[in-house]
Amino acid sequence: MPLNSFRLVLDTNVLVRGFINSGSDSGRILQLCEQRRAVTLLSSAVLREYRFILADTKLCARYPQLEQPEIAVAIERLIYVSDLYRRVGVRFDYPRDPKDSHLIELAIAGAATHLISTDDDLVSLPNGRTEAAKRFRQRLPVIEVVSPYDFLRLHREKLRLT
Amino acid sequence: MSQISASLQIKGLGKQKLAAMLERAKRLGMTPQRYLKHLVEEDLAVSERAKSSTFKGILGAGEATDELEIDSLVEDAKKRYHRQSSRRA
Numbered sequence: 001m002p003l004n005s006f007r008l009v010l011d012t013n014v015l016v017r018g019f020i021n022s023g024s025d026s027g028r029i030l031q032l033c034e035q036r037r038a039v040t041l042l043s044s045a046v047l048r049e050y051r052f053i054l055a056d057t058k059l060c061a062r063y064p065q066l067e068q069p070e071i072a073v074a075i076e077r078l079i080y081v082s083d084l085y086r087r088v089g090v091r092f093d094y095p096r097d098p099k100d101s102h103l104i105e106l107a108i109a110g111a112a113t114h115l116i117s118t119d120d121d122l123v124s125l126p127n128g129r130t131e132a133a134k135r136f137r138q139r140l141p142v143i144e145v146v147s148p149y150d151f152l153r154l155h156r157e158k159l160r161l162t
Numbered sequence: 163m164s165q166i167s168a169s170l171q172i173k174g175l176g177k178q179k180l181a182a183m184l185e186r187a188k189r190l191g192m193t194p195q196r197y198l199k200h201l202v203e204e205d206l207a208v209s210e211r212a213k214s215s216t217f218k219g220i221l222g223a224g225e226a227t228d229e230l231e232i233d234s235l236v237e238d239a240k241k242r243y244h245r246q247s248s249r250r251a
Binding site: 012013016017018019020021022023024027030031034048049052053056058059062063065070071072073074076077078079080098099118 | 208209211212213215216217218220221222223224225226227229231232233235236237238239240241242243244247
């Protein structure tokens with residue numbers, strides 16, 4: 001697999017973890033995207049959610065390093081290193097957690113290879129027995145839904161990690 | 163050096179936003195034109211900085227944190243976000 005054929009959809013908490021600590025697994029994934037060893041996918045819906053969460057008063061009060069002028073630049077940087085799909089044009093009904101359907105829709109539209117998440121429901125989706133899980137496998141037959149740690153561990157060699 | 167002047171027309175801003183923009187410009191002691199120029203310049207500066215920097219350079223290295231606490235705060239914020247967006251829809 002060529003390096004840049006890692007096409008990643010990042011769950012919001014993964015992005016936030018990476019922004020708060022660049023040395024975390026999530027932070028390392030962001031660095032891989034900067035180095036073009038992987039590509040992050042974005043949609044307008046996902047970007048809106050990222051922006052909202054990164055301006056959340058409770059989150060910012062707990063992590064004062066999330067200063068808004070810097071966050072604005074960091075989001076701009078994310079757009080710069082990502083493939084942005086302004087119009088996704090895909091619908092995926094995910095009754096278990098409708099809040100996450102936009103991530104799956106982006107994964108389908110952008111032919112993602114990985115959805116990086118720590119959400120148990122999302123991680124178990126490729127092997128689930130629900131109706132949504134079956135539709136998920138139909139639309140995304142080869143995607144891996146993994147945690148940041150597992151993504152780095154499973155693809156250590158391909159990503160040329162030391 | 164020749165001077166290039168450009169004038170832009172902004173449509174669809176709406177009366178409320180237009181009034182707010184005029185008020186904001188006044189508050190900052192700028193003419194509306196100067197204020198809009200300032201906004202454009204600021205945004206372009208953000209874009210330039212984003213291109214030439216790194217996440218680590220922009221946000222700092224950070225430090226080890228309780229990631230489960232981050233997840234929980236993000237999950238709560240997500241709920242607030244989706245409640246708001248479904249109300250708007």
